[in-house]
Every structure is written in structure tokens, then in C-alpha cells.
Amino acid sequence: MILHNLMEWMADTPWSVGLHESRYAYSIVESIHVWTLCVFVGFAVFLDLRLLGVTLKGVPVSQITERILPWTKVAFVLMVISGVMLYFAIPLRTYHNVFFRLKAVLLIAAALNAWVFHNGGMYRRLAEWDSAAVTPRAAKLAGAFSLALWIAIIFSGRMIAYNWFDCDKPEPAVIDLLAGCVR
Amino acid sequence: MLLPYFQALEAGSIGEAIRDSTWLFPFIEAFHLVGLAVIGGAVLLVDFRLMGLGLRRQPVAALARDAQPWLIGGVVFMIGSGVPLFLAEAIKCYYSFAFWTKMTALALAIVFSFTVRRRVALAGEAGVGPFWMRVVGVTSIVLWSTVGWGGRWIGFS
Numbered sequence: 231m232i233l234h235n236l237m238e239w240m241a242d243t244p245w246s247v248g249l250h251e252s253r254y255a256y257s258i259v260e261s262i263h264v265w266t267l268c269v270f271v272g273f274a275v276f277l278d279l280r281l282l283g284v285t286l287k288g289v290p291v292s293q294i295t296e297r298i299l300p301w302t303k304v305a306f307v308l309m310v311i312s313g314v315m316l317y318f319a320i321p322l323r324t325y326h327n328v329f330f331r332l333k334a335v336l337l338i339a340a341a342l343n344a345w346v347f348h349n350g351g352m353y354r355r356l357a358e359w360d361s362a363a364v365t366p367r368a369a370k371l372a373g374a375f376s377l378a379l380w381i382a383i384i385f386s387g388r389m390i391a392y393n394w395f396d397c398d399k400p401e402p403a404v405i406d407l408l409a410g411c412v413r
Numbered sequence: 414m415l416l417p418y419f420q421a422l423e424a425g426s427i428g429e430a431i432r433d434s435t436w437l438f439p440f441i442e443a444f445h446l447v448g449l450a451v452i453g454g455a456v457l458l459v460d461f462r463l464m465g466l467g468l469r470r471q472p473v474a475a476l477a478r479d480a481q482p483w484l485i486g487g488v489v490f491m492i493g494s495g496v497p498l499f500l501a502e503a504i505k506c507y508y509s510f511a512f513w514t515k516m517t518a519l520a521l522a523i524v525f526s527f528t529v530r531r532r533v534a535l536a537g538e539a540g541v542g543p544f545w546m547r548v549v550g551v552t553s554i555v556l557w558s559t560v561g562w563g564g565r566w567i568g569f570s
Contacts, residue, residue, distance in 0.1 A: 257566070257569045261562055261565045261566070264446070264449070264565050265562065267449065267450060268449050268561055269453060269457060271450035272449075272451065272452070272453030272455075272457055273457065273458075274450075274454075275450055275451055275454045276454040276483075279483075285479050285480075285483065286476075288471070288475055288479070289468060289476075289479075293468055293470060293471070294468070297467050297469065297470075298458075298461075298467055301466075301467065380450070381447050384446045385443040385447075388439060388442055388446055389439055389443070392439050394435065
């Protein structure tokens with residue numbers, strides 16, 4: 231309820247209204263979000279595929295993490311900024327959107343997966359399997375989880391735009407609960 | 414001149430089925446976005462390398478060979494998911510500047526990728542010098558970005 235009220239207040243701020251009502255700003259921000267998706271997820275996919283031992287088999291994993299990951303991070307920052315702006319433009323509806331909530335959970339899972347991989351024992355022993363075409367099982371698992379999570383994140387992200395389960399119309403009790411509708 | 418064809422395409426059973434469904438269009442869109450990420454990665458890895466960024470220690474030709482199946486697969490997947498989206502709203506596309514921009518850029522991007530860029534990348538360091546490699550990399554990024562932006566803007570018109 232506190233968050234609901236906060237979002238209600240946010241929706242009335244001039245910046246939120248401005249983004250929402252602007253002729254082009256929202257579309258431009260959304261295009262940036264899609265373009266950074268292409269860069270960020272695109273690079274992430276190829277690190278995952280390398281970890282799975284599917285492609286770039288001749289490229290040491292450390293080369294990808296050292297030379298490509300910085301670009302991935304830049305794209306990720308732009309993606310988060312544009313994503314926050316998209317949220318800020320429509321805060322109340324997005325807060326109660328089941329797909330947004332699902333996406334948030336999936337993002338946390340993807341972050342955890344990346345953290346576990348980069349801080350785990352397998353990554354500390356990277357020198358031992360850096361150039362191996364066939365990667366260790368832990369690396370394959372991290373790559374597979376990451377791929378699956380990012381595909382699911384893209385799906386839930388795209389679905390946020392559709393209002394199948396809006397709080398402003400009658401919904402089954404379970405949707406009401408998941409969306410945190412205030413009736 | 415082409416309008417009757419677009420009208421016929423929109424009236425077809427695939428377009429009708431997608432329009433009648435609540436879920437189909439968004440789901441195909443999401444698949445289309447996953448394909449965008451794969452194409453993005455496959456194109457950018459090689460274009461960055463051509464521009465002297467990213468995986469600089471790898472030979473251009475080896476990278477290009479690794480990326481090639483993902484680029485081809487990505488393009489096929491994108492066309493496979495893009496055509497149904499088009500069939501669902503062919504008449505809207507006919508009147509959309511973004512659609513025609515995208516299709517023009519797509520044709521140029523495909524031709525460029527599989528002729529000039531492919532030759533330059535596969536010839537590697539023995540081929541053209543660093544300057545022309547950069548030009549090829551930048552051209553490819555500009556063409557594919559236009560395809561992506563054009564695609565996103567079909568939805569706004």
C-alpha cells in the first residue's frame with residue numbers, strides 16, 4: 231500500500247507526466263531500450279554460448295570477459311537507465327503489472343546467477359579451462375541458466391506493454407493477489 | 414500499386430488467426446526480440462573486431478566463421494517470426510514509412526553482409542587495411558541498426 235501510494239504520487243510528478251504524454255520521448259526511450267537489448271543480450275548470449283561450448287571454441291573465455299564484458303556493462307547501464315525511464319513514465323500501472331513483477335524476479339535470478347558464476351570456484355580456476363573447447367559442467371550450467379533467464383526476461387518485458395491483467399478491471403483473485411491490486 | 418497485394422496478404426488466414434488471438438501477436442513479437450539479440454551479438458562481435466575493438470587478439474576470419482551460422486540462423490529466424498507479424502497488419506505496414514525504411518535497410522544489410530563484409534572478414538588481415546575494415550564495420554552497424562530502429566518504429570506509427 232505504501233508503494234502503491236508512492237507510485238500514485240510518482241505518476242503525478244511533472245517528469246512522469248511529461249514522459250508519458252510526450253509525442254516522441256517515450257518512443258525514443260523505448261527504442262534505446264530495444265537497441266541496448268540487442269547489444270547487451272547479444273553479447274551476453276555469445277558469452278553463454280561460449281560457456282556452453284557451442285561457439286567461439288577457439289576464443290579463450292578470459293578474452294570474452296576482458297574484451298567484451300566492458301561493452302556489455304555499458305549497454306547494461308544504458309538499458310537500466312532507459313528501463314527506469316520507461317517505468318517512471320507509467321509507474322502505477324507498471325507497479326501492478328504481473329509481467330513487470332515476473333521480470334523483476336527473473337532479473338534478480340539472472341543477477342544471482344551471474345554473481346555465483348563470477349565469484350564461484352570454477353571461475354577462479356578459469357586459467358585451467360580458459361581455452362578448452364569443452365567447458366566444465368558448472369560453466370555450462372551458468373551459461374544455460376543465463377540463456378534461459380534472458381529469454382524469459384525478454385518475453386516478460388515485451389508482455390508488460392499488454393494490459394491483459396489490469397487492476398482497473400475485474401480479475402480472478404489470484405491475479406489480484408499477484409498484481410497487488412488495491413480494490 | 415502494391416496496395417492490392419498487401420490487402421490480400423492481410424486478408425489471408427494466417428494474418429486473421431493472429432489478429433483473432435490475444436496472445437499470438439505479443440508472443441511472436443517476443444520471439445522476434447530474442448532473434449534480435451542473437452543477430453545483434455553475431456553482427457557486433459565481428460563488426461567490433463573490424464573496427465579494432467572487442468576480441469582484437471582473434472583473427473577476423475576465425476571470428477567471422479564462428480559468427481556466420483548464428484547470423485544466417487538469426488536472419489532466417491527473424492524472417493520466420495517477422496512475416497507472421499507483417500501478415501497480421503500488412504495494410505498498416507503499407508502506409509508505414511518505418512516499414513519501408515526497415516525493408517530497404519534489411520535488403521541492403523543482407524546484401525552487404527554476404528558480399529563485401531563477408532569477403533573482407535574472411536580475407537582477414539591479408540585483405541584490406543585497417544581503415545577499410547573500420548568502414549565495413551561501421552557500415553554494417555549502421556545498416557543493421559536502421560533495420561532494428563525501423564522495426565521498433567513500425568509499432569509506433
